[in-house]
Amino acid sequence: MRTVAIAGLGAIGLPLARALDQRIEGLKLVAVACRDAAKGRASLSGFIDPPPIVSLPELSDADIVVEAAPAAIFDKIATPALEAGRVLVPISVGALLPRMHLLKLAQATGARIIVPTGALLGLDAVRAAAEGPVDSITLETRKHPRGLVGAPYLVKHDIDLTGLARPEVVFEGNAMEAAAGFPANVNVAAALALAGIGPVRTRVRIWADPAVTRNIHTVTVEADAARFSMTIENVPTPENPRTGKITALSVLACLRGMVSPLKVGT
Structure with a gap:
């Protein structure tokens, strides 16, 4: 069982959290972080097993950290996760381009950065x-x-x-x-x-x-x-309107691929 934490409960993070709450084999949602804790608790109220709302650094206690937050706080999510040797799944991929030093950090700690296909294809x-x-x-x-x-x-x-x-x-x-x-x-x-x-x-x-x-x-x-x-x-x-519905589904497929006995595609 691999544990998952999500930073952000917006158009991508919340649908992803809902999907993980439906007991996907091999994955368990253990924490989320969001800007407005009260709004976050309301969003999670109908969950089977609502995860705790934690601070950004605490997300790194999970095996996999999904960054689905505003790009302005990318460093506060990515750096602790990589320092802890976790798997980082970034949605704000544009924020990664000027921070390629994070690849060296991941290499040093044994962490991984896995970029989902997101709204693109092929x-x-x-x-x-x-x-x-x-x-x-x-x-x-x-x-x-x-x-x-x-x-x-x-x-x-x-x-x-x-x-x-x-x-x-x-x-x-x-x-x-x-x-x-x-x-x-x-x-x-x-x-x-x-x-x-x-x-x-x-x-x-x-x-x-x-x-x-x-x-x-x-x-x-x-x-x-x-x-x-x-x-x-x-x-x-x-x-x-900036975000396509398929993005959250792409992240979910990416997570499934990490634990499935069958992985299709390069």
Whole structure:
């Protein structure tokens, strides 16, 4: 039995906690952390076995620590978990890119960082292609303007999406720049970069599109071994239009893979 702790009870953390509360074989939810303890207790009130609400450092008592919190507190979750030699499953993958020193910390303590596929698709194919020569990897993201509001890049460049009537490209650059400018929107860019050719060579284009009702990501890979393009259209969660419903399910599948006797995919 592997114990699991979750940082954050939002659009990803709470559905994941509910799923783990249903007695998944080999996994046990033993702790959660959240910003508002009273709200957290209310959210957990219907659980079969409500886990205790603990401080961020206490999460590291569990075997697996899932980070599903705002990127601003990433260090407070990741560093103690890695120092304790735990398995860290980060959702704020964009916060990992400028903190690659955490890989050395994990190596020193025997910890692991396992990045779930999240709202993207086909990272196993990208990883396989990256074992050989790769010419280019690009990500094109389309979101409704309300899913991009408040992004640091838009604020810095005074880009107002209010009343946008037609699709508009609001960003073009590499994955490192995208992750910094849209920390709540394109963790997919960071995951893609880590699976493939790195954050500098991975190119990203972001569209604000008032006509879309889903968060759409298209990955295109030109490699020596294969040429492929993949598109996923994610249904946003009611709680947070920036987050697709599939993200929490992806984390759950990732956790199952750690304890299942059968693992499918690279």
